[in-house]
Amino acid sequence: MNKDLTVSSSPHMLNKLTVPGVMWGVAISLVPVVISSVIFFNILAIRLMLTCVLSCVISEAAIQKLRGKKIAIKDGSAVVTGLLLAMVLPPALPVWTAVIGSIVAIGLGKQLFGGLGYNIFNPALLGRAFLMAAFPTLLTKWTSPFTLDAVTQATPLGLMKFSQIKTPYMDLFLGNTAGSLGETAALAILIGGGYLFIKRYAGWRIPLSFIVTASILGGALHAVNPSVFPNAAFHLLSGGLLLGAIFMATDPVTSPVTKKGRWIFGIGCGILVIVIRSWSGLPEGVMYSILLMNGITPLVNRYTKPRRFGAKR
């Protein structure tokens, strides 16, 4: 009989889901988007994704080694950051630019704060924001789907904003438009998102409130002045709104831990996107809206402490 009994605190049973489980789960949820991006942008898509994933994983390992920490690239979080970064960059972006973006995403976006769990901003979005500031022309050079040359082509949001040209909904839904690698195909994003929520790798409160808020606000503006403001469906299907709401705003580390906080986060993102799209000089606002909400997340957590059980309502 075994005399060495183990004594430890309850519970003596744990849920099987681990952090690597969550991260790889998110990576799997991105598979439909990966496939659609390869369909539309072919070799460019493969090149961009490989570049971002590899440089994110390598920079993560290098920084962890330099700082004398355990190398934890197997947890999948750098892979997810790399994939997400690739999804928000123009397909024909030169390799060196993507490498810089990845190093910034991991180094500045994540490791500078102390690694996974401590960062304030979504690393992939921070990487993109940096590239946007440093290389604005490269970051607005779009490619038409099914062509491999980097021709300058406006996105549906740009076409709408600056030339009042409407892109057909079916093209928007399937992703047959110019835009960042992974943001164009609404259908693929929704399929991946469905898997993400069913497997509970991410919560549904943020994407739901984000999308509903943006639709209501966008729809209201359209009702007021249809000639200037596009309708809600256009807002949802164009640009990075769906990708952002489902895969970026739901990043656990940079969004609130409380339920009420997550509603506020989603609503805040939804309002900011429409405001930026409607009244700023930029055609797109998903990235800035999420980064802004990331920034106030600690504050949101503090002021949305759940109501104490049993306390007077």
Next chain:
Amino acid sequence: MIKTFPGGVQPACLKNETIDKLIKNAPVPREVIIPLLQHTGAPCEPMVSAGSRVRTGQVIARSDKFISSPIHASISGTVKKIDRYPHPVIGSFNAVFIEGDGADTKETSIKKTDNVNLLSEDEIRDIVRECGIVGLGGAAFPTHVKLALPEGKAIDSFILNGSECEPYLTCDHRLMLENPAGIIEGMAMMLRLTGASRAYIAIESNKIGAAFALEKILRDKRYNTLNAKIVILKTKYPQGAERSLIKSILNREVPPRGLPLDVGCVVSNVGTAFAVYEAVFNGKPLYERVVTVTGSCVAEPSNLRVRIGTPVKDLVDALGGLKKDVYKIIFGGPMMGLAQLSLDTPVIKGTSGILFLSKEDVAEYAETNCIRCGRCVDVCPLNMVPADIMRFVKKEQYERAIEYNVEDCIECGCCSYECPSKIPLFQWIKLGKTEVLNLRSAK
């Protein structure tokens, strides 16, 4: 409609091994070691000394404090000594060692009753006290105290807890299937003593058989006046915790540091109701209880009626030994139970289960950084923010921990269970509770 509460987790149920096993009597042990503290409240003083002859069911220790409960010999024989011995909950405590004479002669001082209606309420309460009845769900709060409402307090609802939400355990389930009539009689008496006008019998959706068994008894016209109703609850942990039960059934919230009484209810476990029945009708003190003995290391997982004070190793022998190396022995369920140091540990009144788990059963994981995913917040049935409290306790910021209601924790362990980073959140919160308690008493 199936009712439930917000939060909670859904661990694998793991009850199949014993769910169909009739309750069997464990062999009467040759020696028992009976700790002098088996309940919430004041410990008992021994009434016997080395050399005393005792009969099964005879009081061997008591206390004159109100919140306490007498302790009985569980076999007949001779007291060998009173000495410190391993205790399943508090490490070690004084215990009465009884060497059996093999005869199991019963004490008969408490009379059987033919007609409980002739007993006054105080008489019933005295019998419940004299028979040492405590809550058998785990906390072991003295039942006569629960049945004596403080001056000026009244309740409207009585909740009989048959939810048994811990994985592995089936002792309450079996009791409901095998002794539904006794349980209902016991409940009827508890209703009478508390003056509740309604009774709810709480059963999880995975024990429909038990619900039918009890429903059949309730159909008898005699019980019409009980105004009792069976409520099916979602199979979810910690459905059986008092606060979760009351929230699920009545949508009332027991205030912080308050009792069910404060929201007009009393909650009692089905096993306790049956013990009350046996005490009042049969004059039987609480010297044995039903225990689920299971886990992948046990050759024959079973539901056993075990004498209080039986050392674990006797049960192992009675069940055909162990079939693989034991890694952990747990008293109670896997979510809230306590890991034991030794096979000598005795069964006490609050022991609902004994689990013999192998290394594979208790998957252990390396702890990683908190990823702020909020899962711990989503599952905490007390609306706490375990991730933040853990950080405050680590940094010894106890004032902040108090602000975040660290003291409200009901120790269910859902936060630790659900955390993908495998952070022992509950352990930190428990430490925080202890430190806050020390702080408060130092003031």
